[in-house]
Amino acid sequence: MRPAGSDRRRRFEALAEMVFDPLQRYLRRRLGPEDAADVFSDTLLVIWRRLDEVPAGDPLPWCYGVARRTMANHRRGRRRHLQLVTRLEAEPVPPPVEAGVEDGDPELIEALERLPSADQEILRLWAWEGLEPRELGPVLGLTVNAATIRLSRARKKLAAALPSRDIGQDRAVSGQESVRHTEEQQDD
């Protein structure tokens, strides 16, 4: 075994410092604590091995992409394990941190859950990880163009899945009346 060079160690440590918190948050949003910890260390290991491929300018989206694929492998492995060991009722994935219950937005949660999982995920990446379309590409393995299209579609689907009164209140009010209404209430 050849010890890694000090330059490589320095680069990894600097990167680890940058991604340590956001990657933990990313995984805890989607996995239970034990699985998140396992996937987190596996993700860091992959990043260490592929350090030469890390984009210089903005490494975090690339690292999210590694975490995403590591998590997908982990879930598949877990599901296979469950299939072998038990035929308990379908709960292949441990519940992630419970979201939104205390926030009183059940309509949004329900609308989100009705979307295809790919749409849900791109919306989470956009809102929770705060990624813009150009950053979503490296996470999802898409071109910026494709990521932009997917995000846009997902937003439309979510808006359509919400009860109509929830889709931007100004649009629910009709025609000219809405213009006057908006002008009068500018500081709302």
Place this chain on the structure above:
Amino acid sequence: MTDEMRDRLTRLDPMRQGVSTESVATPSSRKLLEDIMSTHVEESTAPRTTRWLPAAAVVVVVAGVIGALTLGGGSGEPLSLSAGVDNSMTSCIQFSEEVLAKMPVAFEGTVTSADGETIGLEVDHWFKGGDASQVVINAPAGMEALIGGIPFEVGESYLITANDGTVNYCGFSGVSTPELRGSFEAAFAG
């Protein structure tokens, strides 16, 4: 454009505030990083595709390789499937979750390219029979982007099953709807 929707979604974030993560400076974090940095690595050789998802190669063999197409930008070898014209399912067995559960390959994916004869999908979820992060469906000439009655559109999600490397239709593959996904989840829950 208002970002009211983004704000509302952000308020659902379970990790938005007050939930701490482990600092990079704690002894256990330092130990984790040291353990990782002590693992052997082939510096500078950086094989791009062979290290990631080793199971993908097996899947390609199981599903039957129709073409050796590759997509750039992703990781691992994409799984190639044929859109087929003459597959065993085209006589349309009536859809049931029981039949669905017997499909050896099942995944949910998003179309990233549809250029006439090939459809590229990024896999969002494997239900069964694969590990590849990308799948290419080769449409026979003349079928264009309309395969088995499924209009593949870039950015749209689909639920796909395949048998012997060929996509199944007759309701066993299609646009990802809550109903179809519910059937997939039930059929492949184990």
